[in-house]
Every structure is written in structure tokens, then in C-alpha cells.
Amino acid sequence: MKHSHKKWVTLVFALSIVLMLGACKKKVAPPPPPPPPPPAAPTASLTANPSTIQKGQSTTLTWETQNATDVSIDGIGSVQPNGSQSVSPADSTTYHLVAKGAGGNQEATARVTVTQPPPPPPPQPTASEEDLFNQNVKDIYFDYDKYDVRADQQAALQADAAFLKQHPNTKVTIEGHCDERGSTEYNLALGDNRANAVKNALVQDGIAADSIKTISYGKEKPFCTEHNEQCWQQNRRAHFVYQK
Amino acid sequence: MKRLLSVVISVFVFSVILCAQQDWIRTGTGLGVEKVRVAVPDFKLNNATPQNTALQKTFDDTLFYDLEHAGIFDMVSKSFMPTQVPGMPSDVNLAQWSSPPPSAAMLAFGNLGATGNNLAVQGWLYDLKNTANPQVLGKQYTDAATPEGARSIAHKFADEIIFRLGGGISGIAETKIVFVSSRSGHKEIWQMDYDGANQHQLTHLGSYALSPRISPDGSRVAFSGMTKNGWEILMYSQDLGRLVHFPHFGGTNLSPAWSPDGTHLAFSSSRTGDPEIYVTDSDGTGLKRLTSFAGPDVAPVWNPKTGGQIAWAERSQVTHLPQICIMGADGTNQQHVTDEGFAVSPSWSPNGQFLAFSWMRRFGPGEPGAQDIYVMDITTHTWAQLTHGEGRNDFPSWSPDSRHLVFQSSRSGQEEIWTMLADGTQQQQLTTSGSNYEPNWSWK
Structure with missing residues (x-):
């Protein structure tokens, strides 16, 4: 009885090996070649630092784009794909960047809030x-x-x-x-x-x-x-x- | 020379004892005056409840205090008394009280009990030497069954005893003292009973209220207050509980004083640019100037006996320090009664014979300059010193019986109100809350 049980175990083990070897062989087969990639869509970001300024102060706009051929910011005009520029808006302004490329257009905005400066200190009074x-x-x-x-x-x-x-x-x-x-x-x-x-x-x-x-x-x-x-x-x- | 006063006063005391109706005073001496030895055991309680026991204690304490401070009694210590105290005449064993240890000449006893809201007290005064007919007084009182009621009855009974045994001079147990207190944060006018009980605020000026003087009938308190127009004489009505109209005179107006009939006020006014003594009718009309000395003239006080003279403090042209002066109430016959040191705050005794005042007698460089209360005989200008260098002592004011003085002293570390007998004994502090100044004793 003991002898026959051992024979069954050996048989199952052998069959498992055969099955596993067959499976491995299939994976190793070479994949089909990928299709040619479409033109990459442009990416764009625009930040203003600081985002809140007092009237008369300036802030720095910084932008980064990828895959763009034509980048422009409203109110500033065409700009380099990556760059920064100091601006000094008189009022609160939302800067709007459009990055155009073969893959389409991407927009980014940055809001600069302009606060009114505190009233100027009263003129130094002459001694009362x-x-x-x-x-x-x-x-x-x-x-x-x-x-x-x-x-x-x-x-x-x-x-x-x-x-x-x-x-x-x-x-x-x-x-x-x-x-x-x-x-x-x-x-x-x-x-x-x-x-x-x-x-x-x-x-x-x-x-x-x-x-x-x-x-x-x-x-x-x-x-x-x-x-x-x-x-x-x-x-x-x-x-x-x-x-x- | 000055020490003659004690002799003068003892002669005076003897002479007034001989003519019994005349006021008398023991100032400066105890010679020849034997105080009556009085036993005042606790009164017997008719029905012992906690409330009645409290009222009994208030009554007993008040009666004992009043007699002890009358200045004319030698009080038998309660520890010398028999344990069985009498509540009724039938309880009294005369010999037990007249023989040692109490050895009393007089016995005041009685009983009390509250029924409902009423407190009833029966009190007797016995002359223990008159065994055949010992009763001198037999009195019955009712009042509210409250501590105030118990105090009121005790004061009335004490004053009866004092009147009977003190040469016919009314007691002062129901008199009041007005004074200045800073305890509210401002100097305001306050009032209290003569023993310091029942202290309460009268004015609420919020600036400075000084120099209160109660009118002879007790209905008004004249004082000096700082208003937006400066220092003015202001008038407080005890009946209305508020200030009533009094005219504005301009300048600095200080230290009002009532004539003894209540019809006139004297005060100091700088309305012409220099402080002088003026007199007006009690409603402020009929202003009349009495003095014309350059420099401070302040603190007038009428002779309460005659109404014919005014004493005040005037900065002497000779010593360049304030001295006490006297003049007729019409401004005539002005004369100094002190001519050295620094003398202020005169108060005239109700019997007309003494001026009390505050004096830095030895004043000047190198002198300690203690400020003490002195009493001067008006006719002889001899004086006696009543306080002795314990703090600054100022603003003496006579009690209506001419036996006591209330005054301001800094001896406790701050200004407080004290009383003493007019011979300087039994000095006792009445106020402890805040600083307290310028006491003025009511006229009755």
C-alpha cells in the first residue's frame, strides 16, 4: 500500500514539470513591433511668485512647457518655451499662457492679486x-x-x-x-x-x-x-x- | 506757666462739681474726681432661642461699651460678679454687689426677650448704698428684634444712666461721626455711630470730598468738594440722601463750619485771590468777609456755647506758620491764642471753655515736629497735651458732652479715626478700612 502511494506522487510531480516547461516556452515568444507614436501633446505650467503683491511691487512669472513650438502669454506676447519674467500689474490680473505644438494646444493660468498699499504715513507733524x-x-x-x-x-x-x-x-x-x-x-x-x-x-x-x-x-x-x-x-x- | 493748666482745671473741676448743673470736664487731670463704680451684669434672657441669645449679646456688649467709654465710671469687671445675675428687682441681693469683690456703688441690671418682631427690655439702676430705696431708674423699652434695635435700646438706657450719674449732661451713645474715607477709591464723606458701628458712605462725588461738618440739627452735612469749577462748599441733605443747592463763590472754598443755631456758615474762600474767612446765611446768601490777612486763613469754628466768637487757623505774619486765632463772629477783636510752632484744625468744646487743636509745638529745623492734639483753656490760654508723638494727630472734634474728642491719627500706619476722653485717656481706634480723615462729631 505504501509503495503504490509513492508512485502516484511521482507521477503527478512529473506531469507538473511537463506543464510548467510548456508554459515558459510560450512567454519567451517575441512581441509584435509597436505602432509609430502620435505627435506628443504639449504640456505647460505657469506660476506667479509671489501670487499677491501690493500695488507698485512686482512678481515673477515662471513657466515651463514641453512639446510646444509656439508659446505666448496674453499681455506679454511670444515667449521662450521655458522662462521667467518680472511683471508689475496695476490691478489684479490672470496671466494666460498658451502653448501650441504639433500635438495640440495646452493652456495654463496664474492669478496675481494686487492689493492697495496702506495709506502713506501722515507727514511728520511739527511739534504741537x-x-x-x-x-x-x-x-x-x-x-x-x-x-x-x-x-x-x-x-x-x-x-x-x-x-x-x-x-x-x-x-x-x-x-x-x-x-x-x-x-x-x-x-x-x-x-x-x-x-x-x-x-x-x-x-x-x-x-x-x-x-x-x-x-x-x-x-x-x-x-x-x-x-x-x-x-x-x-x-x-x-x-x-x-x-x- | 503752662503746667498751671492742670491746677486751673482741677480748681475748675471742683468748682463745677459744687454747682452741679454746670458742664464739667476732666481735661488734664484726674485729681479729686472719683469715678462712680458701676456693675453691669449681663441682662437676663426671658426665652432662650439662638436669635434671642445673639440679641442679648449685642445688647450687653453695647451697654457695657457705652458705660465704659462714658468717662465717668469705674466698671466692675464681669469676672468679679456673682454668678447668679438678677433679671428683676426681686432677684437683687444688694449686699452681694456692694461688698467685695464687686464693691459696686451702682448696679444696672434687667432682662430682655423678643416676641415676634419686637424686642422688649426692662432695665433698672440701683444705688446699692441706699438700701431702703435703692431704685434710681426703672425703664422699659421696645424696638425691632434686630441687632440695630438691640443697640438702640442699649444706647438709650446707657444715656439715661449717664445723664443721671454724670451731672446732668446727656450721654453721647446715640451721636454720629461724619468723616472722610478713601475706601471706595475716592475721598468721600462717610458717617458712623459714635462707637464706630454702622459705617456707611454718604457722598459719591468721584473726585475729592473733604471737611464734613454736620449741622446742629443733624439734617445736613456741609463739606468741601472738588467740582469742575474748583473747590466749592457743597451741601448734603441727610433727609433727601443727596446734594442740595448751595451757591458757588469762585476761588477755592474750604472748611465750612456751622453756627450753633444753624443759621450761618463760616468757611474759607479765596474768591478774591487770597484765602480768607467768610460768613454766609445757611442758604449761602449774605456773604460777608471777616478777615484780610495775606496767606492762608482756614478752618473756622464757632464757639458752640455762645455763637459769638470764631476760632480759625491763620498763617502768622510773625512766625510765618499757621497759628490759632480767635475773633468775634463779626470779625472784630482778632487775636492769636498760639504764637509758636505750627497750629491748625481748631475745635471748640460745646461748653465753650476749651479749644482743641493740632500742634507741632516745637517746629523748625532740627525739631522732630511731632503733630499732637492739645487742649487750651480759652480764658487763660494754658494748655494740656493729649496725644504724645504716636503718629501724626490732627482734626480733633469735640463730642456734645465735652468729655470726648474724635481725631485723625496715623499711628497705626495709615490715617484712621480715633476717639479718646478729653484728658487723653482711653484712646481707641474706630476705623480700619482704607484711610480715614477729618472726623466731625454731631451736635447731639
Whole structure:
């Protein structure tokens, strides 16, 4: 029994070999010769880089074609089959390339978007009245519990008067300030005296009284909040404020 | 010379005790005045519910505070008291209270209970030495069963006791204090009870509101506010809860003050270019100028007893620093009462006899310049110092009983409102929220 099974396997194997050899022989047979190729159709691409520009700027169109004999771009005219060109359209433009060849026509487009440039920056203004005021008008400083304009402040006061004479339309508020010592109420009255002392000096110097307002802040709005003489001196002042 | 004041005042105190109806004050001295020793045990609760227990505590705390701060009592510590407290006259064992440890001369006791929305309190004051007829006071009160109601009854009962035992001077437990607080972000006018309770905002100017002065009848608060026109005298109506009309004078207008009859206001105005003291009718009409000194004239205050004089702070032509001055209410007889240092913020005692003010007495280069509260006898110009270099102390204002002063002090690290007895004792902080300034005590 075992012997007969082996014989069958051998037979099947042999038949398979024969069949396989026959199949291989067929593939190796030479193919028929190909037909002559038709003329190749042209290809074309067109890009703009960058695709968005501000008005006045330029962008570069780049194109590539193959199998074309005649390439043209609307608005530019005939061009080389491959190339690039800088363009500066005034408005958004769609560039249209046509590549013609024996194999037909191929088209390509590229859109260039033109944005309006930002408005030009406003012309550099000449220094405003207020800037000039803040650069030139100096505060007047006082001694403790005094409201007369002391000698070392007279130069600043004269400069302030000169500025206000040159700018007769300027309206000004003079704020009277005091240091933190003493009572709230007394300092408000003292600050009023300081503001009025400076106003009176300016009016005496020819500045129109109705262009000057006064207000006392007493010790309510200090410029400096430390508890020492350096700071207190900063707070004992007539402060000029430009009135718009 | 200055130390004569204590002698003067003790003589004064003796003399006023002899004529009992006269106001008196213990300023500068405790000599010869024995405080009445009073025992005030907790009141007995009639029906113990959580709500009633809370009301009882509010009542007991308020009554004890009022009597303790009246300045005329020696309070028996609650730890010295018998454990069984009386709620009714029949519960009282006189000897138990008059002998040690309480050793009281007077006993205030009673009971309280809430039924529905009403709180009822019965209170008695017993003279423990008068064993035959001990009852001095027997009172019955009802109010709303709320903490405010309990506080109100306690204040009323305390004031009865103070009136009876304090020489006929009304207590101050129901008085108010107006002040400036920056706690809202702006300096606005606020009001509180005399013990610091019930602090609430009156004005909403949004700029600066300063120097509140409550009218004698309590219906209005005059103050100085910064408006678009500068500093103006503004008028707040307590009845309407808003500002009412007051004329504009131009210039910087500061520190209003009421005449004691409420018909006139004095204030500082720089309408002519220099701050001077003016008087108007209380509606702002009839403006009249009283001073003509170059430099600051500010912070007028009427003699509340007579209405015939005004004190104010004026920058002296001699010292070139502010000094306290007095003049007739018509501007006559102007004279300095201080002539050294830096003196501001006068307040005239309701009995007419003392000026309190803020003084940097030794002021100048090299001097520490502590700013303290002083009290000066108007007739002798002798003075006593009440605060002693703890922070800057300013804006004293007398209580209606002339026994207390409220003032502003920076001793806690920022400006806060404090009270003290007029002899400088029992200094106590009333405000803790934000910075608080310029207290002014109501007239009643």
C-alpha cells in the first residue's frame, strides 16, 4: 500500500514539470513591433511668485512647457518655451499662457492679486502747541510753608512768561501743591496761595488773566510719596497744565 | 506757666462739681474726681432661642461699651460678679454687689426677650448704698428684634444712666461721626455711630470730598468738594440722601463750619485771590468777609456755647506758620491764642471753655515736629497735651458732652479715626478700612 502511494506522487510531480516547461516556452515568444507614436501633446505650467503683491511691487512669472513650438502669454506676447519674467500689474490680473505644438494646444493660468498699499504715513507733524508747552514751561518750586516765588525760581518764571507771550492763545491751569506735612485744609489754602502767587506774577508780566485758571490740590495729589525733604521739595510746587 | 493748666482745671473741676448743673470736664487731670463704680451684669434672657441669645449679646456688649467709654465710671469687671445675675428687682441681693469683690456703688441690671418682631427690655439702676430705696431708674423699652434695635435700646438706657450719674449732661451713645474715607477709591464723606458701628458712605462725588461738618440739627452735612469749577462748599441733605443747592463763590472754598443755631456758615474762600474767612446765611446768601490777612486763613469754628466768637487757623505774619486765632463772629477783636510752632484744625468744646487743636509745638529745623492734639483753656490760654508723638494727630472734634474728642491719627500706619476722653485717656481706634480723615462729631 505504501509503495503504490509513492508512485502516484511521482507521477503527478512529473506531469507538473511537463506543464510548467510548456508554459515558459510560450512567454519567451517575441512581441509584435509597436505602432509609430502620435505627435506628443504639449504640456505647460505657469506660476506667479509671489501670487499677491501690493500695488507698485512686482512678481515673477515662471513657466515651463514641453512639446510646444509656439508659446505666448496674453499681455506679454511670444515667449521662450521655458522662462521667467518680472511683471508689475496695476490691478489684479490672470496671466494666460498658451502653448501650441504639433500635438495640440495646452493652456495654463496664474492669478496675481494686487492689493492697495496702506495709506502713506501722515507727514511728520511739527511739534504741537502742547508738546512745546510741556517742553518749555517749567514748574515753580517753593520753600516750606511759603508761597512767595523764591529767587532761584525767577528765571523759570520769566521763561514761562516768555513762552506764554509767544503763544497767546494757550490756556493754562496752575495747580498749587504742598508736601504732606500740616493739615489737609491748611495745605489746600496754602496751595491756593502758591497757584495764585504764580498767576499774579504772570499777569503782572503781561499775560492775560483770563487765560490762567488756578486750582489747589493741597497735599492730595503728591508727585512723590516718600517722607523726606527731597521728596517734599518735589511736592511744594506750582504745576503748569496745558488746557486743550 | 503752662503746667498751671492742670491746677486751673482741677480748681475748675471742683468748682463745677459744687454747682452741679454746670458742664464739667476732666481735661488734664484726674485729681479729686472719683469715678462712680458701676456693675453691669449681663441682662437676663426671658426665652432662650439662638436669635434671642445673639440679641442679648449685642445688647450687653453695647451697654457695657457705652458705660465704659462714658468717662465717668469705674466698671466692675464681669469676672468679679456673682454668678447668679438678677433679671428683676426681686432677684437683687444688694449686699452681694456692694461688698467685695464687686464693691459696686451702682448696679444696672434687667432682662430682655423678643416676641415676634419686637424686642422688649426692662432695665433698672440701683444705688446699692441706699438700701431702703435703692431704685434710681426703672425703664422699659421696645424696638425691632434686630441687632440695630438691640443697640438702640442699649444706647438709650446707657444715656439715661449717664445723664443721671454724670451731672446732668446727656450721654453721647446715640451721636454720629461724619468723616472722610478713601475706601471706595475716592475721598468721600462717610458717617458712623459714635462707637464706630454702622459705617456707611454718604457722598459719591468721584473726585475729592473733604471737611464734613454736620449741622446742629443733624439734617445736613456741609463739606468741601472738588467740582469742575474748583473747590466749592457743597451741601448734603441727610433727609433727601443727596446734594442740595448751595451757591458757588469762585476761588477755592474750604472748611465750612456751622453756627450753633444753624443759621450761618463760616468757611474759607479765596474768591478774591487770597484765602480768607467768610460768613454766609445757611442758604449761602449774605456773604460777608471777616478777615484780610495775606496767606492762608482756614478752618473756622464757632464757639458752640455762645455763637459769638470764631476760632480759625491763620498763617502768622510773625512766625510765618499757621497759628490759632480767635475773633468775634463779626470779625472784630482778632487775636492769636498760639504764637509758636505750627497750629491748625481748631475745635471748640460745646461748653465753650476749651479749644482743641493740632500742634507741632516745637517746629523748625532740627525739631522732630511731632503733630499732637492739645487742649487750651480759652480764658487763660494754658494748655494740656493729649496725644504724645504716636503718629501724626490732627482734626480733633469735640463730642456734645465735652468729655470726648474724635481725631485723625496715623499711628497705626495709615490715617484712621480715633476717639479718646478729653484728658487723653482711653484712646481707641474706630476705623480700619482704607484711610480715614477729618472726623466731625454731631451736635447731639
